[in-house]
Amino acid sequence: MDALDRRLLTRLQADFPLEVRPFAALGWELGLAEEEVIERLRQLKAQRILRQVSAIFDSRLLGYQTTLVAFKVPESRLEEAGAVVSLQPGVSHNYARDHHFNLWFTWTLPERDGMAQRVSALATQARAESFLLLPALRVFKIGVTLDLEEGRAVSRAKGGDNLPQASRPPTVQEREAVRELQRDLTLEAQPFLSMAQRLGMDEETLLDVARDMQRRGIMRRYGAVLHHREAGFTANAMVCWPVPPERTETVGHALAAFPEVTHCYQRPTYPDWPYSILSMVHAPQREECYTLAERMGQAVQVKDYVLLFSHREFKKARVKYFEEAAQ
Numbered sequence: 120m121d122a123l124d125r126r127l128l129t130r131l132q133a134d135f136p137l138e139v140r141p142f143a144a145l146g147w148e149l150g151l152a153e154e155e156v157i158e159r160l161r162q163l164k165a166q167r168i169l170r171q172v173s174a175i176f177d178s179r180l181l182g183y184q185t186t187l188v189a190f191k192v193p194e195s196r197l198e199e200a201g202a203v204v205s206l207q208p209g210v211s212h213n214y215a216r217d218h219h220f221n222l223w224f225t226w227t228l229p230e231r232d233g234m235a236q237r238v239s240a241l242a243t244q245a246r247a248e249s250f251l252l253l254p255a256l257r258v259f260k261i262g263v264t265l266d267l268e269e270g271r272a273v274s275r276a277k278g279g280d281n282l283p284q285a286s287r288p289p290t291v292q293e294r295e296a297v298r299e300l301q302r303d304l305t306l307e308a309q310p311f312l313s314m315a316q317r318l319g320m321d322e323e324t325l326l327d328v329a330r331d332m333q334r335r336g337i338m339r340r341y342g343a344v345l346h347h348r349e350a351g352f353t354a355n356a357m358v359c360w361p362v363p364p365e366r367t368e369t370v371g372h373a374l375a376a377f378p379e380v381t382h383c384y385q386r387p388t389y390p391d392w393p394y395s396i397l398s399m400v401h402a403p404q405r406e407e408c409y410t411l412a413e414r415m416g417q418a419v420q421v422k423d424y425v426l427l428f429s430h431r432e433f434k435k436a437r438v439k440y441f442e443e444a445a446q
Contacts, residue, residue: 120168123149124159128169131160131343135172137326137333140308157306164306170344173437174300174329178227180337181289181297181440184234185227186254187386187397189220190247197221200245201433207241211438215431216357220251220392223357223427227438251392257367257385259396260375262339289337294441296328300341301437344437355401356408357427358415359394367395370419374398377418379411394425 120128127149136144142160143153151159163169178185192200197215204224205213213224222245228234235252242250289297299314315325332338362370367385374396375383382399398415402408408426416424 120163123151124163127151127156127159128163128343128345131169131172132345133340133342135340135342137329137341139311139322139326141310142306142308153308157308160306167346170346170435171303171437172341172343173303174297174341175339175437176297176301176332176440177337177339178438178440180335182230183227183438183440184230184232184254185225186234186238186252187223187225187384188238189251189253189392190222190224190242190245191220191249192222192245192247194221196246197431200247201431203245204241205434209438210434211436213432213434214355214429215433216427216429218425218427220249222247223429224434249391251387251389253386253397255384255386257371259371259383259385260380260398261382261384292328293332293337296325296332297440298442299325300329300338301440354403354405354408355429356399356405356412357429358398358400358408358412358424359427360396360398360419360421360424361388361393362395362419362421364395370421371396373419374415377411377415380415 127145130145130149135141138144140153142156145151146153146156149156160169160172190200190204200222201213201215204210204222207226209227211225211227213222215221216223226234226238228237234254238250238252295318299318302314304310305313309322311322311325315322318325329338329341333341360370360374371383371385374380375398379400379402380398381401382397384397385395386397388395400408400411402411405428408428412424412426416422
């Protein structure tokens with residue numbers, strides 16, 4: 120990647136122009152012709168640096184439930200268990216991490232489905248020795264931007280103390296728009312045109328729906344997702360903090376205040392899992408994650424934290440909402 124590629128990809132991850140000719144708008148900002156923006160993105164995709172460009176939605180506001188799950192699986196069967204989990208519709212992220220709970224994944228299902236029962240059945244199918252069901256109890260921060268110009272991961276997005284609640288179910292038009300906007304954007308001058316045509320509407324109508332969902336928080340953002348390792352961020356650590364209940368709010372907000380922290384949640388604890396706050400950090404090297412975690416620990420006065428690095432990606436894909444395969 121050259122300097123323009125890095126600048127383009129950094130810009131593309133947040134606040135993508137929801138306009139009829141978005142690449143022309145990006146080009147105007149960066150001093151590039153529309154055709155050059157598109158060609159650069161095609162090359163970055165061919166190099167497996169750019170993963171996709173699409174909408175990221177708030178599952179809960181669409182009527183879905185999401186949980187983080189950890190399985191304890193013998194290392195000899197980790198590959199097999201990872202494949203079983205990855206086959207499940209609604210599993211979006213599935214990683215091997217260096218811990219005795221070694222298989223971690225997120226699962227999104229319609230609210231009518233019993234999540235606990237589904238996880239228990241999947242654990243039996245994957246022959247997990249035990250599992251942790253870790254839904255978010257509180258969101259302190261969510262959202263990541265890999266700053267390729269500075270070489271660091273940053274997040275300025277903040278979560279609230281309470282999980283979002285939908286004011287009303289999505290309309291038929293919104294559900295149809297979600298089905299299209301969650302697709303990987305085609306790299307052409309008018310990429311929203313084919314989406315609108317499939318829905319039987321014009322581009323501006325589709326974009327108006329998209330902007331409204333973004334304004335209401337249903338769409339958290341529209342932008343690019345990168346292949347982290349290929350983009351230079353080879354270290355991906357979940358920093359797990361044992362925090363007593365009376366300090367949860369204070370510590371959670373303090374950790375979220377670090378710009379390098381991209382996600383920060385309060386989640387349940389168990390006798391064999393005392394970590395109530397989980398935070399994500401990304402860096403080019405592991406040593407930087409350790410240094411950052413030490414600084415964070417000193418700031419919140421918590422010593423017995425652990426870092427869980429991912430060492431294998433079994434699956435990373437966007438959840439497909441309102442599609443039969445995801446139901």
